[in-house]
Amino acid sequence: MKNKLPKAQHLFNLFSIENVSGVVYKNKALKRLIINYIDIKGNTTITDLSKELNTSVPKITSLINELIGEGLLKDNGKFDSTGGRRASFYGLVAGACYFIGVDVKRFYINIGLLDFKKHLVVLKEKIPYKLENSPESLQQLMTIIKAFIKEQTIAKDKILGIGINLSGRINNTTGYSYSYFHFHEEPLAAIIQKEIGIRTFLENDSRAMAYGEFCCGEINNARNVLFVNIDYGIGLGILIDGKLYYGKSGFSGEFGHIPFFDNEILCHCGKKGCLETEASGLSLIRKFKEKIEQGFTSSAMKKKKDINEITLLDIIAAAKNEDMLCIEILAEIGEKIGKGIALLINIFNPELLILGGTLSETGDYLRLPIRSAVNKYSLSLVNNDTQLKTSKLGEKTGVLGACLITRNKVFSF
Amino acid sequence: MKNKLPKAQHLFNLFSIENVSGVVYKNKALKRLIINYIDIKGNTTITDLSKELNTSVPKITSLINELIGEGLLKDNGKFDSTGGRRASFYGLVAGACYFIGVDVKRFYINIGLLDFKKHLVVLKEKIPYKLENSPESLQQLMTIIKAFIKEQTIAKDKILGIGINLSGRINNTTGYSYSYFHFHEEPLAAIIQKEIGIRTFLENDSRAMAYGEFCCGEINNARNVLFVNIDYGIGLGILIDGKLYYGKSGFSGEFGHIPFFDNEILCHCGKKGCLETEASGLSLIRKFKEKIEQGFTSSAMKKKKDINEITLLDIIAAAKNEDMLCIEILAEIGEKIGKGIALLINIFNPELLILGGTLSETGDYLRLPIRSAVNKYSLSLVNNDTQLKTSKLGEKTGVLGACLITRNKVFSF
DNA sequence: ATAACTTATTAATTTTTTTTATTTAGATAT
DNA sequence: ATATCTAAATAAAAAAAATTAATAAGTTAT
Numbered sequence: 056m057k058n059k060l061p062k063a064q065h066l067f068n069l070f071s072i073e074n075v076s077g078v079v080y081k082n083k084a085l086k087r088l089i090i091n092y093i094d095i096k097g098n099t100t101i102t103d104l105s106k107e108l109n110t111s112v113p114k115i116t117s118l119i120n121e122l123i124g125e126g127l128l129k130d131n132g133k134f135d136s137t138g139g140r141r142a143s144f145y146g147l148v149a150g151a152c153y154f155i156g157v158d159v160k161r162f163y164i165n166i167g168l169l170d171f172k173k174h175l176v177v178l179k180e181k182i183p184y185k186l187e188n189s190p191e192s193l194q195q196l197m198t199i200i201k202a203f204i205k206e207q208t209i210a211k212d213k214i215l216g217i218g219i220n221l222s223g224r225i226n227n228t229t230g231y232s233y234s235y236f237h238f239h240e241e242p243l244a245a246i247i248q249k250e251i252g253i254r255t256f257l258e259n260d261s262r263a264m265a266y267g268e269f270c271c272g273e274i275n276n277a278r279n280v281l282f283v284n285i286d287y288g289i290g291l292g293i294l295i296d297g298k299l300y301y302g303k304s305g306f307s308g309e310f311g312h313i314p315f316f317d318n319e320i321l322c323h324c325g326k327k328g329c330l331e332t333e334a335s336g337l338s339l340i341r342k343f344k345e346k347i348e349q350g351f352t353s354s355a356m357k358k359k360k361d362i363n364e365i366t367l368l369d370i371i372a373a374a375k376n377e378d379m380l381c382i383e384i385l386a387e388i389g390e391k392i393g394k395g396i397a398l399l400i401n402i403f404n405p406e407l408l409i410l411g412g413t414l415s416e417t418g419d420y421l422r423l424p425i426r427s428a429v430n431k432y433s434l435s436l437v438n439n440d441t442q443l444k445t446s447k448l449g450e451k452t453g454v455l456g457a458c459l460i461t462r463n464k465v466f467s468f
Numbered sequence: 469m470k471n472k473l474p475k476a477q478h479l480f481n482l483f484s485i486e487n488v489s490g491v492v493y494k495n496k497a498l499k500r501l502i503i504n505y506i507d508i509k510g511n512t513t514i515t516d517l518s519k520e521l522n523t524s525v526p527k528i529t530s531l532i533n534e535l536i537g538e539g540l541l542k543d544n545g546k547f548d549s550t551g552g553r554r555a556s557f558y559g560l561v562a563g564a565c566y567f568i569g570v571d572v573k574r575f576y577i578n579i580g581l582l583d584f585k586k587h588l589v590v591l592k593e594k595i596p597y598k599l600e601n602s603p604e605s606l607q608q609l610m611t612i613i614k615a616f617i618k619e620q621t622i623a624k625d626k627i628l629g630i631g632i633n634l635s636g637r638i639n640n641t642t643g644y645s646y647s648y649f650h651f652h653e654e655p656l657a658a659i660i661q662k663e664i665g666i667r668t669f670l671e672n673d674s675r676a677m678a679y680g681e682f683c684c685g686e687i688n689n690a691r692n693v694l695f696v697n698i699d700y701g702i703g704l705g706i707l708i709d710g711k712l713y714y715g716k717s718g719f720s721g722e723f724g725h726i727p728f729f730d731n732e733i734l735c736h737c738g739k740k741g742c743l744e745t746e747a748s749g750l751s752l753i754r755k756f757k758e759k760i761e762q763g764f765t766s767s768a769m770k771k772k773k774d775i776n777e778i779t780l781l782d783i784i785a786a787a788k789n790e791d792m793l794c795i796e797i798l799a800e801i802g803e804k805i806g807k808g809i810a811l812l813i814n815i816f817n818p819e820l821l822i823l824g825g826t827l828s829e830t831g832d833y834l835r836l837p838i839r840s841a842v843n844k845y846s847l848s849l850v851n852n853d854t855q856l857k858t859s860k861l862g863e864k865t866g867v868l869g870a871c872l873i874t875r876n877k878v879f880s881f
Numbered sequence: 882a883t884a885a886c887t888t889a890t891t892a893a894t895t896t897t898t899t900t901t902a903t904t905t906a907g908a909t910a911t
Numbered sequence: 912a913t914a915t916c917t918a919a920a921t922a923a924a925a926a927a928a929a930t931t932a933a934t935a936a937g938t939t940a941t
Binding site for chain 2: 926927928929930935936937938939
């Protein structure tokens with residue numbers, strides 16, 4: 056039994072509780088709890104587990120030994136003494152299994168490989184790709200994923216799942232995507248899974264980023280966290296009591312399309328007055344164009360011939376280079392985003408609100424107007440509770456989230 | 469042991485898991501699970517519990533017998549046969565303990581007594597009371613509660629807790645009320661508890677109503693439910709996965725004070741442009757006054773000399789009597805509330821949204837404009853998921869919620 | 882009416898788990 | 912360096928719980 060490498064099917068069986076009952080069921084459940092606890096706490100001792108899980112030391116000992124035999128845990132040496140005999144501590148085996156995360160952006164893809172210990176062992180950023188709602192674009196996406204898998208040196212059957220982030224309406228349970236690649240009767244997740252041969256899960260991009268940030272960012276034990284994804288659109292990931300909130304069909308967090316303005320700007324969702332029409336990357340670009348057409352100048356235009364080629368990254372770069380026009384528009388947009396965020400704080404009273412997404416990388420140019428609008432527009436007793444932070448994980452966030460959500464799905468954590 | 473009536477302290481001990489471990493802990497935990505399950509399912513059989521809790525039949529049998537001895541459960545006869553020997557079914561003992569719920573409204577109080585089986589055995593509606601932020605008003609509230617307790621014929625020590633609903637910011641964990649009766653260093657809940665001698669918990673009114681509706685209304689197994697309390701103000705109770713959502717300090721659901729309008733109307737919270745300034749009972753009354761002052765007529769004014777004496781109930785009554793002015797204003801307000809609700813639906817993608825509170829009793833006059841605004845302003849894919857219902861529990865809602873939340877607190881369900 | 886079949890309950894047996902006692906390993910004080 | 916203390920790990924004993932078997936109490940088909 057010893058040193059037997061765990062394969063995909065083997066691991067699924069370890070945790071599946073179908074058709075089991077009685078002692079077998081209880082042992083499986085306990086093993087899952089052990090893994091879960093070590094997953095959160097890192098290395099742990101038998102005594103600690105015994106207290107935490109209200110189970111006797113000998114029982115924990117025997118389960119731990121089984122888990123070691125199954126290749127999921129290992130003995131990582133001894134803790135420093137707490138006055139008596141030193142305790143062995145046990146941790147997850149990093150190479151027990153792997154997960155792939157694919158973060159699909161508008162103009163590129165980030166893709167990564169996560170091991171069992173939640174380390175992102177491979178991360179490829181900004182692979183050129185243009186997200187379009189066409190079968191060709193979907194085919195291209197799958198080609199990129201397959202190429203990535205081929206590059207990996209680990210045993211392929213140790214890859215237990217693929218998580219893919221898309222923007223728009225995604226039902227994570229059924230695997231349907233409604234905003235992109237909705238060509239067939241079959242759920243998109245199933246189509247991709249068939250093509251690649253590994254269990255595949257879809258997730259809304261903002262939600263995945265929220266989870267990545269929650270697991271790997273500085274969250275100081277916060278359990279109720281909002282993640283605002285400020286990109287071309289504006290998305291929201293909601294964590295309640297440490298768990299992602301989906302809503303009935305996984306459409307929660309459509310923050311960008313709340314009716315917030317009394318304007319006549321048509322949103323790409325078909326409605327008017329959406330928050331996104333005046334507080335998003337898209338509206339930033341629209342305002343930038345208007346200003347340029349009015350005769351204003353900006354360093355962002357230096358390298359471009361056509362104004363339609365301007366991307367968010369150009370404007371961010373220009374702002375960082377002290378370009379006045381870009382800084383001004385950012386402040387304008389920030390004030391409106393902040394008003395929207397004030398609304399969220401009033402409704403959720405969260406411990407932490409994280410600003411993420413491409414636009415959040417402009418730093419203070421966006422953060423300061425957001426912060427002052429939040430103070431202005433939310434109840435002070437409520438907003439005093441909320442820490443406002445900017446994501447520090449950058450492009451990693453979405454990939455991490457995709458991997459971690461997949462990991463949870465596979466193990467039903 | 470048999471027929472020993474449970475007293476308050478005895479019941480607390482039954483469920484407290486402090487300073488216990490090992491087998492004792494596990495048995496207590498299992499007993500709690502049994503009670504919990506019967507609480508939700510109603511009568512249950514030993515076989516059913518055994519499957520549900522993954523515990524052997526003999527073990528469940530012995531625990532059930534203990535619980536019967538402790539006066540919490542009783543044998544309620546036999547189920548109809550399912551093909552073989554008929555199973556005994558066990559249910560809660562209604563009179564095992566009681567809880568008091570106090571729903572404090574602006575101009576009256578509703579108060580009730582709930583038994584262990586969640587039946588509201590006593591309900592006194594509309595006890596005259598004027599909510600003012602003064603020590604006298606607090607004293608009067610406590611006097612009413614004490615009088616109510618005195619009236620009850622059950623053993624006083626069977627009343628395990630009192631729940632009190634107040635509007636405004638309430639921290640249910642610490643027992644502080646920030647909007648009303650915030651006179652002392654000590655939490656308000658502790659002050660009342662000391663005066664009355666029974667464990668006391670505070671709750672935000674909308675949240676309590678949400679919970680009352682969730683437990684006793686028609687919710688069709690929905691787990692993510694929003695309850696919009698349309699009264700003088702506009703509140704929101706949020707249920708996520710069947711549990712009340714509080715936020716960091718219990719200030720979640722400040723829906724009435726989201727920055728939603730670009731107006732100059734000063735809200736009682738101190739800010740401008742709150743949803744409440746144009747979509748609430750207060751704004752309804754303000755608009756009504758404006759119209760009357762402009763020379764419009766209404767049957768609601770017939771019985772009143774002073775326009776300042778008009779209450780929400782007057783306007784509701786007039787609308788039900790086909791008063792055109794009131795109906796028009798209701799439609800106007802409904803449209804705005806609906807726009808606010810559209811926002812909630814986009815963010816929460818709930819299975820169910822319940823309209824409650826005094827104003828919801830106007831029926832279609834308010835519901836129809838709300839419904840059409842919801843369709844107009846929320847994403848159709850998202851709002852297709854959401855059932856919109858009007859509360860049918862009426863004044864009971866808040867009292868039920870207060871009792872049930874207290875019951876959960878006492879038993880840490 | 883009786884046999885055959887279901888399912889619940891109870892009793893007996895076996896297995897599992899906890900508890901308690903013992904041993905091991907290291908820290909600290911003398 | 913040795914005795915004393917603390918805490919972990921292991922072993923043995925005791926208790927608890929799960930199985931399995933047996934019985935009870937019904938229904939349904941013949």
